[in-house]
Amino acid sequence: MFKRRDQRPLLRIVAEWVYPRGGWMRAFQYVTHRLNRLPGSAESIGRGVAAGVFAVFTPFFGFHFFIAALLAWILRGNVIASLLATFVGNPLTYVPIAIISLETGHFMLGSTMRSDVNAGLIARFRGAAGDLLYNLWSIFSGAPAHWHELKIFYDTAFFPWMIGAIIPGILSSILAYFISVPLIRAYQKRRIAKRSAKIEKRREQAGTSGAKR
Numbered sequence: 323m324f325k326r327r328d329q330r331p332l333l334r335i336v337a338e339w340v341y342p343r344g345g346w347m348r349a350f351q352y353v354t355h356r357l358n359r360l361p362g363s364a365e366s367i368g369r370g371v372a373a374g375v376f377a378v379f380t381p382f383f384g385f386h387f388f389i390a391a392l393l394a395w396i397l398r399g400n401v402i403a404s405l406l407a408t409f410v411g412n413p414l415t416y417v418p419i420a421i422i423s424l425e426t427g428h429f430m431l432g433s434t435m436r437s438d439v440n441a442g443l444i445a446r447f448r449g450a451a452g453d454l455l456y457n458l459w460s461i462f463s464g465a466p467a468h469w470h471e472l473k474i475f476y477d478t479a480f481f482p483w484m485i486g487a488i489i490p491g492i493l494s495s496i497l498a499y500f501i502s503v504p505l506i507r508a509y510q511k512r513r514i515a516k517r518s519a520k521i522e523k524r525r526e527q528a529g530t531s532g533a534k535r
Contacts, residue, residue: 362400364507369399371502372495374407379419379491381483386411407498419490420483427486450475 360367373393377386386408394404411419428434449471457467 368503370403374404376495378411379487427482
């Protein structure tokens with residue numbers, strides 16, 4: 323019932339994840355529109371947005387939705403708003419988020435980050451993924467597990483990123499809250515005013531038709 327009628331090929335799915343249909347501006351406008359139309363107070367929606375923004379700074383890829391929803395629940399924010407706010411994490415923002423988090427993490431840990439962070443980070447992800455796949459296969463093949471690349475990834479990328487994401491994540495989420503709340507509140511007031519104007523207009527029309535009779 324809920325399946326797409328036109329099944330998209332894998333390459334199209336990947337391409338639209340990197341660059342969505344209609345462009346990133348249209349996607350941003352869609353998310354903003356959905357946020358503005360969510361039920362609940364502006365503060366509750368704002369707390370949800372803050373939770374989603376913080377979640378995308380963490381290195382737990384694939385779990386951002388769960389982290390955002392959990393934080394929104396803890397903060398008594400709007401869970402749907404937190405899920406929509408994870409849109410902040412996309413192929414255009416992940417690189418600067420990674421660099422900022424890694425730089426902050428290495429600074430807090432007293433270590434240094436290599437200058438070739440982009441190539442080095444990709445290589446570490448590739449090496450960690452290779453170890454994971456090999457270890458998964460070793461369960462069935464009986465071969466000894468490999469942990470070398472995973473340890474390098476954890477020590478040089480994952481742990482510094484996890485520690486370094488806390489400060490910029492909190493600052494970004496606070497900023498997102500104070501930006502989103504007045505915008506959402508203004509939209510809600512404008513929407514209520516439009517709805518009241520429509521109701522008043524219908525009453526006037528009903529009164530005019532009644533007077534004519």
